[in-house]
Amino acid sequence: MSHLFDRENVDVAWCPGCGNFGILKLIKEVLEELQVEKNNTVIVSGIGQAAKTPYYVDTNMFGVLHGRALPAATGIKMANPQLNVVAEGGDGDMYGEGGNHFIHTVRRNVNIVHVVHNNMVYGLTKGQASPTSQKGFETKVQVNGVTNEPFNPLAVALSLRAGFVSRVSIANAEHAKEVLKAAFLHHGYALVDIFQPCVTFNKTNTYHWFRDNTYALEDSYDSSDFNAALGKAFEMMPMPLGVIYQNKNSGATLEENIRKSGEPLYRTSHDLGKIQELFESY
Amino acid sequence: MTVEELKQYDGRNNAKAYVAYKNVVYDVTQSPLWQQGEHQGAHNAGIDLTSELLGAPHGEEVFKKFPVVGTLEEASQKKEEHSSSELLKTHLRLLYKKYHPHPMTVHFPIALHLFAAGFDILFLAEKKDAYAIGVFYSFLVATVMGFVAMVPGMLSWWINYNLSTHYAFVVKLIVAAITLVLGVIGIGIYLENPNIVYDYSFLGVTYHAIVLLTGLNVIILGYYGGKISWGNLGEEKMQTVSFDTNETDVMMAEGKFHDVDYEAPIGFSTPTSSVKAELSAKHGVEETHHVSISILIGGAAGLGIDTLEKILSDAFKESGYYVFSTKEFMSRVRGGSNTTLLRVADFPLQAPCWEVDVAIALDALALEHMKHRYKKDTVIFGDESFNEKGSDMIAVEMKESAKKFGDARYANTYMAGLLFGVLKMDKTALMQSIEHHFKGEGANKDVAESGYETGTDIAIPSLPQLPRLDNDAIKKLHLMDGTTACGFGFLAGGCNMITAYPMSPSTGVLNFMASMSKEFDIALEQSEDEIASLMMTLGGWYGGARAMTSTSGGGFALMGEALSLSGMTETPAVIYLAQRPGPATGLPTRSEQGDLNLALYSGHGPFPRVVLAPGSLEECIDCGYLAFELADRYQIPVIVLSDQYLADSIFMIADVDFSAYEEHRYIAKSTKEYERYADAHSGISPRAVPGLGEGLICAVGDEHDERGQITEDYEMREQMVSKRARKAALLTQEALAPTCKGKGEIAVIGWGSSKGAIAEALERLDDKRLSHVHFAWVHPLSPEQLSVLDGYKYKIVVENNADAAFADQLKLHDIHVDDKILQSNGFSFFADQLTNMIEKSLKELS
């Protein structure tokens, strides 16, 4: 493994032992192994600990607002369908603040890889419950423990007919890498929900907890079976890891649907003569 | 569906292609793999494929993508049988996955071809019979096995790689085909005469060449096979399309877009010059009589007022008159009571008036709704059935006549004819307009004709007498609403992407851009909310588009944080903000200039922005164009403020020379060392886009260093704050100067859509003391330009709002405002009412 995608002179802002380190390594390895061209690749991220990842990866990046990575990524794909676009962030970022965008980005089938670091907590704001926090999880805010039903990203994505729905755990990095690769190679929207221990603010969902409560899907599991996938999405304790569902022909992507030509918009311009003609028809 | 019924859907001769699998009938018509109802030459549509699928290289998952159209009845009886065959199939599929037949079979021909080639070399060195025989038989078996391996290979290409045309597959296919053909030829030569191997005749040499060449071929095949399977190069490579940057260089050289010298002196060539001439009496006869007639048409939504407006304005224009029309309507799709005001004159019109000369009621409720706008001699037309006893309404047989022609909806066309008759107009233009709008459908022309006949018999001496103009110059003018003009401005500005969420009164621009999207290759998406609208727009600019969003106050309020992101990341944005009265949902379909402060201050933290507010069609086009040029050059958000009145009113505009709207692309090509926020003297760092050039573009909403890396270094923070502030200073120098008309010492100051009403009010007042100062560029104001205002003794600010937000801006620049004329009742200013208000203000001042 070379250091092709290492960004130089950066001050990494994560706690020692954080699961984000593993995910960062994973991303860089996958980009390198798939020989992704760095100047044709953009990672868009929101705000949060997870959302800091692209600052440490040597590609193009657009660091936007808390919750808003997905619409920005969508806009980039609309402007230039030829770019590889990744939207990355935390569970609060993507499922909480950006929940509405999550729903509609899946529906649009934007050809992006959607990477969500799921640590079941708000890291950056120091330990409040996130949409995926398990019931009973106590925080300074949720003093009686979480009572809300945890958000199920897999089931939501499936219900919207996402073409690629997966969940991995950074506690099982080799497995996670294969799935992430498959997500990059999928044509269309691809969700990768990554279990990531937050060693500082989540003392419940630790590396051990994730190891004990997950299992990798067997080789015989048929990821093209939608109904089986629905079942898997709701399977708890242990929770399945792997490509829960993939539809290799998930249909045209947003970019393909909205414009005939995939030409980057930075180099298209309008024919003023045509505008003139149309104006004169009034 | 029964098996018999299913047979009809065989996909041939334009029939649908259905196939059944496990009781379920799928529609495969749309699949490219089922053209003409045939699949891989192996299966036909119109039948139950359950058993056939056992032999297929793919499982049932392939059906998942097809729409289900029904169930197969007879199949249900064989349920038992199927479930066992189903088991078998699953089993087979697992086996297939486990022991991939292609690698299993392909190794034999590879090994044997290599073996044959190796032995042939030995034979050529030492001519032993045993070698020759060994060569032939291994070559024979290799070729046969080659055919065997090719079958699962092709299947794998199809199931696993989706018939990818990646070069690795193309090379493999071609080489494999060559190998097989050569194999057959080689075998033929040998069988014809085994002794040929000793002979250096043509055939003998060919034989050896074939054996050696096929050896080479299988090495190539193995190489690419490996790449595909373990592939760092094959399918497992991200499908990155390489950019033809050379092509881009050529485009840059041709001036298609520009690598800009950001340090170049500023100064936009203001395109206003491209508007050949503002509408003025020039387009009419030199001496106009200044006669105008105002017609108010009232009725419920759905009664065809809009149609009537279109028919009449076209007809009056084609008769050589100036026209203007505006509507006020309730926030409902049907019913209620709405009106459209149509003004016709022998001089250019740019504003509505409150009092009307003619009122046409399409229903009884309209009489009630319109009565506030009557003056003492207003002529009122209504149907006899409205039963307005004791009123001045002239009862006509509107409904009866419409019914006579077969449809109550003809009432509006009848009234159009009637009006033309009453005004003693030539009916030709009206008939043409009706023909044009209805494309000759129905009895519209006959209905209008009958209305016209009735109208000519009605004489109303009190009505203003329009001089017979028939001015050809006017016929050449263009009729459109502010929405359309803004749309043309955005097009001229090169807008190639729009993301928006519908909201009155901004939706018209979204509709306009949608209607142009095919013609101009515009990327368009309706967003899930306004936050997404602006975020997509910002993503679009980051990616290289010229993107915009359209919204109204409520939606714009949601965009606040994203607007701030535009400021911090220095990502351009164009926002068309069509105002309606707030707070909250306010009056959804009415007008106000109430969102100036929102436009000026929304978004946290200071950052430069531009706010433009067009007041005429010409300014709509200019501002639309300027918005894109400014946003791009200064990497800032630009807000174009319109409102319901401007958006929905129909004005006239002279020819515009669009070639003057030259599009500049302020996109730099990045080098390896590129830094997005490189500190530049102007404050404008060259903006590159991903994929164009070798550099990386890191744009961030956190405070950042020049690279675009997060920083909390206080010195860097100051440096960046100052960089952004320098852009703000430059913008002030770009400001379009306010237009000043008149030589009087009292300035009547307005901004945005009130332009026309103020202009007409001043014309009506015809008071030498008055001047009109109009701002289309409302922020940032240039102190230099504002100094013009010092020359006026009194300053009256006219605003269609309650908070006098623009007057406050003037005060911030130490400009004393003597009086404010404000209105926030949901209507834009009416020229006649405004005349009175200014008159009153003048009295107070003196």
Ligand SMILES: Cc1ncc(C[n+]2csc(CCOP(=O)(O)OP(=O)(O)O)c2C)c(N)n1
């Ligand atoms: C509009 C807005 N609201 C709130 C915040 C504060 N905030 C920043 S990150 C965050 C949550 C972080 O949680 P998550 O997305 O799960 O990321 P993590 O830090 O756990 O990786 C919050 C609430 C913000 N930056 N912007």
Ligand code: SF4
């Ligand atoms: S707070 Fe949690 S998520 Fe953030 S860096 Fe520390 S361990 Fe990781």
Ligand SMILES: [Mg+2]
């Ligand atoms: Mg989190």
